[in-house]
Amino acid sequence: MSFQTRMADSVYLPGLAIPHSEASPAPRHSAMVRITHWISVVSFIGLVVSGIGILLAHPRFYWGETGGVGTPSIFDLPLPFMLGGPSGWGRYLHFESAWLCVLNGLVYVVSGLVSRHFQKDLALGGSRFTWRFDNDAHRYNGVQRLSYLAVIFVVLPLMIWTGLAMSPAVTSVFPALVNVLGGHQCARTIHFFTGVALVLFVFVHIGMVWRAGFRSRVGAMITGRAAAQKDGL
Amino acid sequence: MSKSFSRRKLMTAGFTAAGGVAGLTVAARLASRYGLIPPDWAGVYGPGETLTYAAQHILTSAHSLAREFSRSEISRVAQVSGEHPQTDPYQSLFSGSFADWRLAVDGLVARPASFSLAQLKQFPSRSQITEHICEEGWSFVAEWTGVPLSYVMNLVGISPRAKYVAFFPFDEAWDSLDMQDVWHPQTLLAYGMNGRDMPVDHGAPLRLKVPRQLGYKSVKYLARITVTDTLKNFGKGEGSSAPEGGYSWYAGI
Numbered sequence: 001m002s003f004q005t006r007m008a009d010s011v012y013l014p015g016l017a018i019p020h021s022e023a024s025p026a027p028r029h030s031a032m033v034r035i036t037h038w039i040s041v042v043s044f045i046g047l048v049v050s051g052i053g054i055l056l057a058h059p060r061f062y063w064g065e066t067g068g069v070g071t072p073s074i075f076d077l078p079l080p081f082m083l084g085g086p087s088g089w090g091r092y093l094h095f096e097s098a099w100l101c102v103l104n105g106l107v108y109v110v111s112g113l114v115s116r117h118f119q120k121d122l123a124l125g126g127s128r129f130t131w132r133f134d135n136d137a138h139r140y141n142g143v144q145r146l147s148y149l150a151v152i153f154v155v156l157p158l159m160i161w162t163g164l165a166m167s168p169a170v171t172s173v174f175p176a177l178v179n180v181l182g183g184h185q186c187a188r189t190i191h192f193f194t195g196v197a198l199v200l201f202v203f204v205h206i207g208m209v210w211r212a213g214f215r216s217r218v219g220a221m222i223t224g225r226a227a228a229q230k231d232g233l
Numbered sequence: 234m235s236k237s238f239s240r241r242k243l244m245t246a247g248f249t250a251a252g253g254v255a256g257l258t259v260a261a262r263l264a265s266r267y268g269l270i271p272p273d274w275a276g277v278y279g280p281g282e283t284l285t286y287a288a289q290h291i292l293t294s295a296h297s298l299a300r301e302f303s304r305s306e307i308s309r310v311a312q313v314s315g316e317h318p319q320t321d322p323y324q325s326l327f328s329g330s331f332a333d334w335r336l337a338v339d340g341l342v343a344r345p346a347s348f349s350l351a352q353l354k355q356f357p358s359r360s361q362i363t364e365h366i367c368e369e370g371w372s373f374v375a376e377w378t379g380v381p382l383s384y385v386m387n388l389v390g391i392s393p394r395a396k397y398v399a400f401f402p403f404d405e406a407w408d409s410l411d412m413q414d415v416w417h418p419q420t421l422l423a424y425g426m427n428g429r430d431m432p433v434d435h436g437a438p439l440r441l442k443v444p445r446q447l448g449y450k451s452v453k454y455l456a457r458i459t460v461t462d463t464l465k466n467f468g469k470g471e472g473s474s475a476p477e478g479g480y481s482w483y484a485g486i
Binding site for chain 1 (some may be wrong): 274280282285289297298300308312329367371374445446479481485
């Protein structure tokens with residue numbers, strides 16, 4: 001429906017010779033959203049790859065302050081211990097990607113507040129909570145909004161928090177960061193499972209994009225505009 | 234019309250780029266002046282490593298203390314990383330109960346010295362119960378006893394030109410600290426663990442303890458300490474053997 005209206009507009013408007021600002025519909029995604037989206041893709045890949053590399057050195061999880069070989073674990077991944085392998089460059093890559101992710105995230109959040117992106121596109125007020133996703137709609141429904149808001153304002157901050165809580169330098173200044181979590185190994189375990197949750201979110205996100213029309217939606221995130229033809233085929 | 238527009242655009246881009254380069258140059262100068270550039274700053278991971286080191290160096294500059302624990306929290310199991318050196322001179326010193334072992338302190342110092350274990354034990358000591366966190370992911374809490382590194386540094390009289398102190402063990406895993414960590418009250422030359430002499434697996438007879446950084450900075454099996462104003466002439470100039478294995482010089486994470 002809205003798709004047809006837009007098509008009609010774009011045929012009709014040039015004839016009216018209305019000034020250029022009116023000639024094309026507003027972009028689906030602002031330039032700032034598009035740029036920060038793709039930078040976060042790069043940093044996320046770096047974080048996941050290096051996170052796995054670090055994990056391989058000791059794929060066991062503990063609860064509390066301490067834990068290691070010879071102490072009870074709460075969760076063992078069925079993986080061998082790879083020592084002296086990918087955890088070295090993994091750490092370099094992890095922290096460089098983390099800086100990219102955090103700085104990019106700051107730009108996104110600040111610009112999102114200034115441009116009212118959060119109020120316009122993600123605020124929950126008046127949105128419909130439904131598992132029906134309208135692929136042609138220019139607006140997200142309540143489930144989508146809640147998912148994005150949770151990732152941006154809950155899951156990613158928890159990831160940063162639990163990451164910093166593992167740093168003996170940072171916790172020397174802010175010991176509460178790790179103490180309220182229940183100790184160093186709690187921070188590590190929560191960091192891992194939060195990371196798993198983020199990876200699952202990305203899979204669902206890509207699945208939804210696929211359902212809505214992969215080329216058109218990815219195109220919209222690159223150019224800002226939806227090439228609306230043949231969505232979902 | 235479009236030509237002048239593109240020229241204006243080009244000039245704006247040019248000025249922005251020039252401003253960016255100038256800004257970065259000034260930032261690099263300032264960072265270098267205030268000791269915010271780690272020795273392993275080069276390469277593709279340099280920017281991330283420099284940001285981490287600079288941020289945490291500033292954050293921890295007021296000598297914040299690593300978390301300390303109570304006796305009841307001392308771990309029953311203390312995981313060991315690696316083996317003690319299997320060759321001489323370490324092996325013969327070990328079989329002689331380290332009676333002939335000496336710690337050499339040299340470099341930019343007024344009074345180069347060499348200390349026996351008995352001498353080090355006579356200096357004022359400090360005990361602290363801190364967590365040893367390995368980069369692999371495991372950790373344990375133990376009580377470490379030793380002489381604060383700052384005490385030994387004052388004893389030998391280090392030059393105001395000193396910027397780093399390098400630590401050389403009997404194996405290949407040498408490392409170095411910046412002066413902030415050298416003067417930090419919890420930085421110990423530790424000869425005791427959990428009330429006994431340092432076990433051989435944990436670095437006997439003497440190891441460094443730097444509890445604000447990951448375990449691999451706490452060099453085991455110490456033989457020599459060198460005070461220096463540059464790390465360029467040690468190893469590959471990256472401040473430590475760690476970057477050669479892919480690990481960062483700074484490990485406050």
